[in-house]
Amino acid sequence: xxxxxxxxxxxxxxxxxxxxxxxxxxxxxxxxxxxxxxxxxxxxxxxxxxxxxxxxxxxxxxxxxxxxxxxxxxxxxxxxxxxxxxxxxxxxxxxxxxxxxxxxxxxxxxxxxxxxxxxxxxxxxxxxxxxxxxxxxxxxxxxxxxxxxxxxxxxxxxxxxxxxxxxxxxxxxxxxxxxxxxxxxxxxxxxxxxxxxxxxxxxxxxxxxxxxxxxxxxxxxxxxxxxxxxxxxxxxxxxxxxxxxxxxxxxxxxxxxxxxxxxxxxxxxxxxxxxxxxxxxxxxxxxxxxxxxxxx
Amino acid sequence: xxxxxxxxxxxxxxxxxxxxxxxxxxxxxxxxxxxxxxxxxxxxxxxxxxxxxxxxxxxxxxxxxxxxxxxxxxxxxxxxxxxxxxxxxxxxxxxxxxxxxxxxxxxxxxxxxxxxxxxxxxxxxxxxxxxxxxxxxxxxxxxxxxxxxxxxxxxxxxxxxxxxxxxxxxxxxxxxxxxxxxxxxxxxxxxxxxxxxxxxxxxxxxxxxxxxxxxxxxxxxxxxxxxxxxxxxxxxxxxxxxxxxxxxxxxxxxxxxxxxxxxxxxxxxxxxxxxxxxxxxxxxxxxxxxxxxxxx
Numbered sequence: 001x002x003x004x005x006x007x008x009x010x011x012x013x014x015x016x017x018x019x020x021x022x023x024x025x026x027x028x029x030x031x032x033x034x035x036x037x038x039x040x041x042x043x044x045x046x047x048x049x050x051x052x053x054x055x056x057x058x059x060x061x062x063x064x065x066x067x068x069x070x071x072x073x074x075x076x077x078x079x080x081x082x083x084x085x086x087x088x089x090x091x092x093x094x095x096x097x098x099x100x101x102x103x104x105x106x107x108x109x110x111x112x113x114x115x116x117x118x119x120x121x122x123x124x125x126x127x128x129x130x131x132x133x134x135x136x137x138x139x140x141x142x143x144x145x146x147x148x149x150x151x152x153x154x155x156x157x158x159x160x161x162x163x164x165x166x167x168x169x170x171x172x173x174x175x176x177x178x179x180x181x182x183x184x185x186x187x188x189x190x191x192x193x194x195x196x197x198x199x200x201x202x203x204x205x206x207x208x209x210x211x212x213x214x215x216x217x218x219x220x221x222x223x224x225x226x227x228x229x230x231x232x233x234x235x236x237x238x239x240x241x242x243x244x245x246x247x248x249x250x251x252x253x254x255x256x257x258x259x260x261x262x263x264x265x266x267x268x269x270x271x272x273x274x275x276x277x278x279x280x281x282x283x284x285x286x287x288x289x290x291x292x293x294x295x296x
Numbered sequence: 297x298x299x300x301x302x303x304x305x306x307x308x309x310x311x312x313x314x315x316x317x318x319x320x321x322x323x324x325x326x327x328x329x330x331x332x333x334x335x336x337x338x339x340x341x342x343x344x345x346x347x348x349x350x351x352x353x354x355x356x357x358x359x360x361x362x363x364x365x366x367x368x369x370x371x372x373x374x375x376x377x378x379x380x381x382x383x384x385x386x387x388x389x390x391x392x393x394x395x396x397x398x399x400x401x402x403x404x405x406x407x408x409x410x411x412x413x414x415x416x417x418x419x420x421x422x423x424x425x426x427x428x429x430x431x432x433x434x435x436x437x438x439x440x441x442x443x444x445x446x447x448x449x450x451x452x453x454x455x456x457x458x459x460x461x462x463x464x465x466x467x468x469x470x471x472x473x474x475x476x477x478x479x480x481x482x483x484x485x486x487x488x489x490x491x492x493x494x495x496x497x498x499x500x501x502x503x504x505x506x507x508x509x510x511x512x513x514x515x516x517x518x519x520x521x522x523x524x525x526x527x528x529x530x531x532x533x534x535x536x537x538x539x540x541x542x543x544x545x546x547x548x549x550x551x552x553x554x555x556x557x558x559x560x561x562x563x564x565x566x567x568x569x570x571x572x573x574x575x576x577x578x579x580x581x582x583x584x585x586x587x588x589x590x591x592x
Contacts, residue, residue: 029448030456093408112389128443139436147424152325156417160326
């Protein structure tokens, strides 16, 4: 557990430093736009996606045969896409949240128009970083993967399904589909980009993607559980809102204990996939366990 | 003039057909999200950016030495980015427009949340199309160019400056900077992507970019002029709104006739750049003149 926290902190710090430098490189951009982007990027969070990129890079032997600059670009891109999605999700027209990670949401500080534009700019910057900083032969596969898992069949598509299913009773397979797209797609992309940067062959990229997919399901179930049982103070955002909104969640559909069991089963499946990667995947194992055992 | 209309129609049709097919390829995406994207993509407009991509491709001898699939991917990507910017600009938190190209705006039909997400999804699809459909060696340069000209130092940055300058008197250089970013950046990117797909060397890519930059200035001046002198019926959107909003425009800063003269001068500079491209650039010349002489 402490290993995971150290990994998250170190990889998170490397990624944020890289992103700060990338913002500085956008000379001639309106300062207030960069401030709005910087505000949400700094706001903290676990930095899980960058850590997954960089530990999948390590698990594939990336330090020997891979391209660390490509991995760092991918880590930055994943954090940008994740942060953009939070900024847009928090908007009044979407979830209408005032608080995120214990601080006022972007539109509360910078206004709604700027929050929309800051989110838009984070998306384009994500692709710019990969195009500029990743190894030339990796740019195509990385951009294709990131765009697909972010877009209509990935996170954004999942967000639409989630929105449309509020106040409707869902069957478990439908809920799983939403989770797979809304959360799983970006975790899967993080793992696949890390593997690509690490010089992995197609089989290993596929395996890492599968690992991310199962981990994503476990992650979302735990998120749902924490919404039910945590206090707002622990989570740094309003809790208990899922039920208030009539959202479909694992604990609501299955009950608390069966939901916990599901999370453990998905984790076990994810860990099984790592068996063939041996000890270089130790960091990744530690991260995966942390995801399921965390309390915020 | 009729040449330009034919070019716009043909290139526009090829691009829209390509984009429709791309939407169909997003199997498993929520149908309503694809409908919202399709609604605004179909809604018409001049299709100037795709036509610029494909005529810059032609001007560089692309049909002999270039990659048409790369040019078509770039044309589709430019139209997606342009359309996303309109959908987000029309939102209540931004310009709050109910009418666009003679039809209700995206959020009026699909709701605000869906309009935000549809715009987001158009952005990621733009990058996906280039990554998947353009020639591998062109993906890096194309994604870098598109992302940069869309992001904080390009269109989105220009949008922020424009927003922040409402109800403030601007000097001409400040207004030109806003136009260069808000409109010029995407026209420049269209031309540079077309040249890249056409197999142009660095000098020609640069020349095409400069052509697009001057054309962009002319385009924006004419847009400002049309806002003053056209009827809503001709424009398919509300007119006279710039002055109502306290926006800085060329006719307001310079007066009508000097603004018209400025547009002609920028056009002349743009056309001069095309001299070295000979007759393959005839379509591009025709498009450039159309941009300045159009009445809607």
